[in-house]
Amino acid sequence: MTSSGDDVHPQRAQRAHHEQRDRAERLREFNRYYTQRVGILSDRYLGQNRPLSEARVLFEIGQGVDLRDLRVRLGLDSGFLSRLIRSLERQGLVAVGPSPDDGRVRVATLTDDGRRELDDLNERATGLANRLLSGLPAAQQEQLVSATDRARHLLRLSAIEVGAVDPSSEAARRCLSAFADELRQRFPEGFDDADLVSARELSGDAGALLVATEDGEARGCVAVRVIEPDVGEIRHMWVHPGARGIGLGRRLLHEIEVHAAGMDLRVLRLATHGVLDEAIALYRSAGYAAIDQYGPTPHAQHWFEKHLGRRPETRNASASPDLHERSVGLAPQ
Amino acid sequence: MTSSGDDVHPQRAQRAHHEQRDRAERLREFNRYYTQRVGILSDRYLGQNRPLSEARVLFEIGQGVDLRDLRVRLGLDSGFLSRLIRSLERQGLVAVGPSPDDGRVRVATLTDDGRRELDDLNERATGLANRLLSGLPAAQQEQLVSATDRARHLLRLSAIEVGAVDPSSEAARRCLSAFADELRQRFPEGFDDADLVSARELSGDAGALLVATEDGEARGCVAVRVIEPDVGEIRHMWVHPGARGIGLGRRLLHEIEVHAAGMDLRVLRLATHGVLDEAIALYRSAGYAAIDQYGPTPHAQHWFEKHLGRRPETRNASASPDLHERSVGLAPQ
DNA sequence: GACATTATCTGACTATAGTCAGATAAATTC
DNA sequence: GAATTTATCTGACTATAGTCAGATAATGTC
Numbered sequence: 056m057t058s059s060g061d062d063v064h065p066q067r068a069q070r071a072h073h074e075q076r077d078r079a080e081r082l083r084e085f086n087r088y089y090t091q092r093v094g095i096l097s098d099r100y101l102g103q104n105r106p107l108s109e110a111r112v113l114f115e116i117g118q119g120v121d122l123r124d125l126r127v128r129l130g131l132d133s134g135f136l137s138r139l140i141r142s143l144e145r146q147g148l149v150a151v152g153p154s155p156d157d158g159r160v161r162v163a164t165l166t167d168d169g170r171r172e173l174d175d176l177n178e179r180a181t182g183l184a185n186r187l188l189s190g191l192p193a194a195q196q197e198q199l200v201s202a203t204d205r206a207r208h209l210l211r212l213s214a215i216e217v218g219a220v221d222p223s224s225e226a227a228r229r230c231l232s233a234f235a236d237e238l239r240q241r242f243p244e245g246f247d248d249a250d251l252v253s254a255r256e257l258s259g260d261a262g263a264l265l266v267a268t269e270d271g272e273a274r275g276c277v278a279v280r281v282i283e284p285d286v287g288e289i290r291h292m293w294v295h296p297g298a299r300g301i302g303l304g305r306r307l308l309h310e311i312e313v314h315a316a317g318m319d320l321r322v323l324r325l326a327t328h329g330v331l332d333e334a335i336a337l338y339r340s341a342g343y344a345a346i347d348q349y350g351p352t353p354h355a356q357h358w359f360e361k362h363l364g365r366r367p368e369t370r371n372a373s374a375s376p377d378l379h380e381r382s383v384g385l386a387p388q
Numbered sequence: 389m390t391s392s393g394d395d396v397h398p399q400r401a402q403r404a405h406h407e408q409r410d411r412a413e414r415l416r417e418f419n420r421y422y423t424q425r426v427g428i429l430s431d432r433y434l435g436q437n438r439p440l441s442e443a444r445v446l447f448e449i450g451q452g453v454d455l456r457d458l459r460v461r462l463g464l465d466s467g468f469l470s471r472l473i474r475s476l477e478r479q480g481l482v483a484v485g486p487s488p489d490d491g492r493v494r495v496a497t498l499t500d501d502g503r504r505e506l507d508d509l510n511e512r513a514t515g516l517a518n519r520l521l522s523g524l525p526a527a528q529q530e531q532l533v534s535a536t537d538r539a540r541h542l543l544r545l546s547a548i549e550v551g552a553v554d555p556s557s558e559a560a561r562r563c564l565s566a567f568a569d570e571l572r573q574r575f576p577e578g579f580d581d582a583d584l585v586s587a588r589e590l591s592g593d594a595g596a597l598l599v600a601t602e603d604g605e606a607r608g609c610v611a612v613r614v615i616e617p618d619v620g621e622i623r624h625m626w627v628h629p630g631a632r633g634i635g636l637g638r639r640l641l642h643e644i645e646v647h648a649a650g651m652d653l654r655v656l657r658l659a660t661h662g663v664l665d666e667a668i669a670l671y672r673s674a675g676y677a678a679i680d681q682y683g684p685t686p687h688a689q690h691w692f693e694k695h696l697g698r699r700p701e702t703r704n705a706s707a708s709p710d711l712h713e714r715s716v717g718l719a720p721q
Numbered sequence: 722g723a724c725a726t727t728a729t730c731t732g733a734c735t736a737t738a739g740t741c742a743g744a745t746a747a748a749t750t751c
Numbered sequence: 752g753a754a755t756t757t758a759t760c761t762g763a764c765t766a767t768a769g770t771c772a773g774a775t776a777a778t779g780t781c
Contacts, residue, residue: 075521079514079521080514082532085540108769126729134732138731157727158728158776159777160777184416196411198538198542198635200415206536206539210426302531306525309527439736465741466760467739490747490748490758
């Protein structure tokens with residue numbers, strides 16, 4: 056599915072394996088330090104006199120929740136949750152009543168006291184975070200939260216699976232129609248579903264469709280279609296609005312390049328609409344060069360091309376950092 | 389001690405407060421996501437059939453530890469630890485014996501079985517980290533661990549306290565002598581303690597000495613000395629070898645600038661030796677401009693100067709990101 | 722309308738994590 | 752060398768977190 060060590064040269068494969076092992080150790084080192092020092096933020100320190108599980112439930116209730124949802128979300132045993140809720144009820148922090156939709160389901164809401172308690176909890180958590188930050192000058196505070204933002208985004212990205220799907224499948228069609236819906240809104244001239252590539256053109260040797268899914272939900276797609284011998288065209292690059300800014304576009308582009316290389320394509324072209332600035336910036340930074348119009352490309356004002364090397368991604372760690380950064384696009388998006 | 393919101397203009401103070409609040413929320417958001425998704429790395433998933441506390445003890449024993457140290461390091465009740473060790477002993481994973489130095493103290497070591505078990509534990513933890521990373525292409529894996537490295541360094545930096553100390557105190561002298569020891573090794577011509585600024589020149593209106601401490605241990609220092617009306621000289625900038633690469637030099641420079649501004653100094657000068665490249669790079673990126681020699685400065689080949697604005701740090705978030713980055717040094721060190 | 726399913730609750734358990742008050746023996750202080 | 756301190760151990764507790772097997776009532780399926 057993902058191709059981080061797909062390599063024919065044993066030496067390179069060896070090095071890639073080594074690099075990944077080191078990265079795992081770096082991640083573990085972070086985890087050790089973080090849980091030791093910041094575990095405070097989540098741990099019982101927040102609950103003060105309250106068990107952690109009760110505090111967690113209080114956090115999750117918010118505007119009122121089905122106990123059923125709560126159980127699933129927190130992964131709790133139904134008996135355990137029942138008792139937790141009962142205890143919070145006795146403390147006057149939550150009220151439970153039947154759901155209007157389903158008489159079996161019970162809904163928990165915060166009482167005024169409960170809301171106050173939750174505000175307190177939040178206050179304390181933010182206070183702890185602030186105390187942690189206040190040790191640093193503003194510029195370094197900003198660097199710290201930028202780093203944690205970035206890490207959070209990439210952790211989320213790592214939970215998204217990207218893989219080839221049958222373009223005529225229900226999932227594929229749903230994803231493409233969400234893509235079409237968005238283009239309809241963004242293109243001044245509108246967009247017609249007929250401009251989508253047919254399922255036949257994305258199957259077998261003719262092309263491929265990759266779909267990105269997070270917890271089973273489609274979060275983006277990208278397609279490639281053979282337009283000449285050795286030449287493929289990237290189509291339908293789309294990232295769900297709720298998954299933007301985490302590097303999914305860049306990853307999809309990488310994955311489709313790997314897939315295209317696997318189809319023995321040597322050149323990739325693509326056409327894009329002038330209103331899609333963020334896409335244009337992505338293509339440029341991923342090594343695509345502007346070219347003249349190369350064929351019938353509806354809704355397009357910009358055309359790009361990239362020659363795939365033997366390996367679509369240069370992982371040349373021994374080269375200068377600058378070169379590396381440019382070639383694989385380490386620059387922030 | 390630290391100056392992140394030291395501001396005379398109420399409006400600016402307001403905004404600074406707002407910014408810090410937002411940063412706290414970003415940190416909390418990271419914490420929520422991280423503990424939920426990666427808590428796996430540290431949590432009971434590692435211990436498999438073993439309670440978390442036993443697994444933690446197993447991790448910490450390593451080459452053999454005093455139970456006394458272990459108790460302090462893990463913050464455990466002595467009775468509790470005693471029972472944990474007893475349980476691991478019964479499982480044949482650790483052996484305990486008396487300490488050769490102190491008959492009261494007991495030392496725990498891993499048996500062969502214990503070592504195997506620890507290897508297993510480590511294997512599993514690295515495997516989990518790898519599984520997490522393997523969802524990403526190599527370039528984005530690298531971005532992720534770079535972000536966590538950076539976050540770890542800055543979290544550590546936030547635990548370091550920087551403050552003015554009496555330059556004739558024991559702590560100050562120890563720190564300065566560590567500084568002098570290092571210069572003796574790095575300067576081809578050697579270094580004489582007589583070249584250190586006297587305590588008198590760093591006291592009262594004449595100057596100041598800031599020391600950075602982590603868990604009570606000195607990790608660096610920096611001094612300022614008034615050399616002309618309105619003009620101060622930065623001296624004795626030093627970061628402990630074990631605390632390099634986390635941004636402490638930059639922070640010390642910032643703190644001394646704030647301190648100098650508080651002494652109504654308007655210009656800061658400094659002189660540095662040619663072999664200290666990393667220091668020279670720091671001064672440049674913090675807005676210091678090279679100048680001609682300005683006075684008797686032993687062991688120096690480079691001279692720098694910076695004019696302090698009313699506020700030594702521009703926190704001008706509304707300016708272009710590029711400008712901001714340049715002025716406060718967001719560039720990686 | 723019989724039957725299966727689902728959401729919650731209750732009672733009875735267990736495991737883990739810890740706390741606290743002495744007891745004991747070695748080391749340190751005076 | 753007596754008194755104090757320190758490191759560990761033991762026994763007796765408590766709190767938290769969780770599991771599991773039914774019981775009950777509302778819903779969905781046929």
